[in-house]
Amino acid sequence: MTDKAIVCKDLCKQFGDFTAVNRISFDVNKGEIYGFLGANGAGKTTAMRMLCGLSYPTSGEATVAGYNVYRQQEAIKRNIGYMSQKFSLYENLTVRENIRFYGGVYGLSDSQLKEKGVELIERLGLGKEMNKLVGELPLGWKQKLAFSVAIIHQPTIVFLDEPTGGVDPVTRRQFWDLIYHAADQGITIFVTTHYMDEAEYCHRLSIMVDGRIDALDTPAELKRKYSARTMDEVFYALARGAKRSAD
Amino acid sequence: MRTLKFLLEKEFRQIFRNKSLLPILFVLPMVQLLIMPLAADFDIKDIRVAIVDNDHSSYSRRLTEKIGASGYFHIEGFAASYAEALRLVGTGSADIILEIPPQFARNLVKEGDQKVYLAADAINGMKGSLGASYLTAVLTDFNNDIRVEWMQPQKMEPQPTIEIVQENWFNPSMNYPFFMVPGILVILVTMVAGFIAALNIVQEKEIGTIEQINVTPIKKWQFILGKLIPFWLIGMIDFTIGLLIARLVYGIVPVGHIGTLYLFLSVYLVALLGFGLLVSTYSDNQLQAMFVAFFFIMIFILMSGLFTPVENMPGWAKVISHMTPVTYFIEVMRMIVLKGSDFGDIRTPFLIVLGFAVLLNAWAIFNYRKTS
Incomplete structure (x- = not known):
């Protein structure tokens, strides 16, 4: 129990007679980088929102950081970080003000805020831009900043929903350096992506098709199982059978 | 408490940084107060x-x-x-x-x-x-x-006739600005509180920052207070500036106790902010919120007795009129500012508006969900 960051069993989410997430089961180990793959509309975001306590499951069981997703959402929210597809920092606040705000609402003390702020700005090399409005930063920097802010309170798990969408390859690479750095500090990473090269960076990953998890293993094992040379081919083999149209 | 401090800090920064919002909050209402009473003059001349x-x-x-x-x-x-x-x-x-x-x-x-x-x-x-x-x-x-x-x-006895001599109390010279300015001031405060609060929260929905807020441990009441307090203060400031304009431009000095006026205003603003909040919980984008808020505020204003006396309305209209908080504040404004009524006189409208404040806010808090 203690070495699992997320335990998920037969989790379902139904919108009317549409089953967005259909009985998915998986575990995520502590400190693991877990890739959560799937085509558009496969149900990734819905599943992630349930785990973050943003949405009630229709049925099934799940615990996140040891807390129940039905009853202990507030406890979950204290122990996770979340970075959504939509950019979610305040564009009309400066870099420093955003850090202060999110750090503050996660209950960091004044000295922690100062210390974390300096450390974060230094690691991202944002020294000069510290007092710039976030809206003026290029997208790649915004994403890196959003990630750093999402883990400012040292959460047990951080959920990343397509964090590198629309970002150039160099910045993506830097972004994954940040992810590895966070994983080294013991933060469990739960990440969705559409880039198959990024899938290779994950310790383990699952692929969702039409609301179900059709495959779950290490990248190497998946490639062997589907006798594919790259993750791309694995993904094609699975997602080709999808019935749902993209969202 | 500490969370609330960070929320307020953020709100104030955003409000004062918004170059297009500031004039809407502070300048437009004042311009309206200077223009509208002159136009809304029912005295017929020429x-x-x-x-x-x-x-x-x-x-x-x-x-x-x-x-x-x-x-x-x-x-x-x-x-x-x-x-x-x-x-x-x-x-x-x-x-x-x-x-x-x-x-x-x-x-x-x-x-x-x-x-x-x-x-x-x-x-x-x-x-x-x-x-x-x-x-x-x-x-x-x-x-x-x-x-x-x-x-x-x-040299005959004049025929007995009854001559009627009129005297107008509380507004002896039948000065229309006297009658209109307090009412218009209410409308301005209503617009600022009702509209801007609704739009502000919906904006967070639209940008997507509300989702980020919803995954933090910020409690519902903290978030809502963080939104209410800044706009409550702005409403108070707008009202104060409005009272000053009424005094300097129109020579209207409240006859009644100003403390009573502010007491009523403070509760009224909570009610109106609750209304804005409620609209925002039902809307997905600013356009929607704008139209919903506009629809209700139009009804509020037209039914409020600002332009037409509530007493002259047909029965069903009176019922609607008494279901809008604006009606009570206009009544109370005129009572305190022109007649010098004290708290005893306005107790009933005060309690009704307090009821609105509790109801609208409770409904809004109930309807705002961190988890769907």
């Missing part, structure tokens, strides 16, 4: 009269001069016939026709009785009826004048 004088006697001329001298009428022209006068009304250059029949003076002297014909353009019902009644008053006056002239030399 009623244009077309006179059809079929008599051309000294009496008919005296009557005409009296009308012209009253200050309310402007004699637009003398028409040769009623049909010609009607054409003047038709082209919109006259509001009222006064037809003096032939033999006006003769009948008046001989028979002591004479009728004149008065026709008013009632497209603008208010102007028509007020104009006609003013003109009737002038005629009555004229009537008295000549009666006095004739009775006196005969």
Whole structure:
């Protein structure tokens, strides 16, 4: 129990007679980088929102950081970080003000805020831009900043929903350096992506098709199982059978 | 408490950094307060009269001069016939026709009785009826004048008549800004609190930052207070500036206790902010929130008794009127500012608005969900 960051069993989410997430089961180990793959509309975001306590499951069981997703959402929210597809920092606040705000609402003390702020700005090399409005930063920097802010309170798990969408390859690479750095500090990473090269960076990953998890293993094992040379081919083999149209 | 501090810090930074919002919050209401009372003046002056004088006697001329001298009428022209006068009304250059029949003076002297014909353009019902009644008053006056002239030399007992003397209390000179400014001030505060709060929260939904807020341990009440407090303060400031303008520009000094006024305002603002909050929880984008808030605020304003007395409304309209908080505040504003009512007098509206505040906010908090 203690070495699992997320335990998920037969989790379902139904919108009317549409089953967005259909009985998915998986575990995520502590400190693991877990890739959560799937085509558009496969149900990734819905599943992630349930785990973050943003949405009630229709049925099934799940615990996140040891807390129940039905009853202990507030406890979950204290122990996770979340970075959504939509950019979610305040564009009309400066870099420093955003850090202060999110750090503050996660209950960091004044000295922690100062210390974390300096450390974060230094690691991202944002020294000069510290007092710039976030809206003026290029997208790649915004994403890196959003990630750093999402883990400012040292959460047990951080959920990343397509964090590198629309970002150039160099910045993506830097972004994954940040992810590895966070994983080294013991933060469990739960990440969705559409880039198959990024899938290779994950310790383990699952692929969702039409609301179900059709495959779950290490990248190497998946490639062997589907006798594919790259993750791309694995993904094609699975997602080709999808019935749902993209969202 | 500490979370709330960070929320407030963020809100104030955002508000004061928003260069397009600041003028809307502080300048526009003041400009409106300077312009609207001048436009919303129900006092009718310059009623244009077309006179059809079929008599051309000294009496008919005296009557005409009296009308012209009253200050309310402007004699637009003398028409040769009623049909010609009607054409003047038709082209919109006259509001009222006064037809003096032939033999006006003769009948008046001989028979002591004479009728004149008065026709008013009632497209603008208010102007028509007020104009006609003013003109009737002038005629009555004229009537008295000549009666006095004739009775006196005969040394007869004057006929007993009851003369009505009017005195207007609380607004002795029937000054319209006195009546309108307190009401308009209420509307301005209502717009700021009702609209801006609704739009602000929906904006967070639209940008997607609310989702980020929803995954943090920020509690519902903290988030909502973080939104209410800044706009509550802005409402208070706007009202204060408005009171100053009322004093400096219109010379309106509240007769009643200003503390009572602010007590009522503080509760009223909570009610209106609750309304804005409620609208925001039901809307997905700013356009939607704007239209929903606009729809309700229009009803609030039109039913509030600002322009038309609530007492004159049909029963069903009175019911609607009493279901909008604005009605109560306009009533209370006029009571305190013009009449000098104290808390005892406004207790009932106060409790009703307090009820609105509790109900609307409870509903909004209930309807705002961190988890769907």
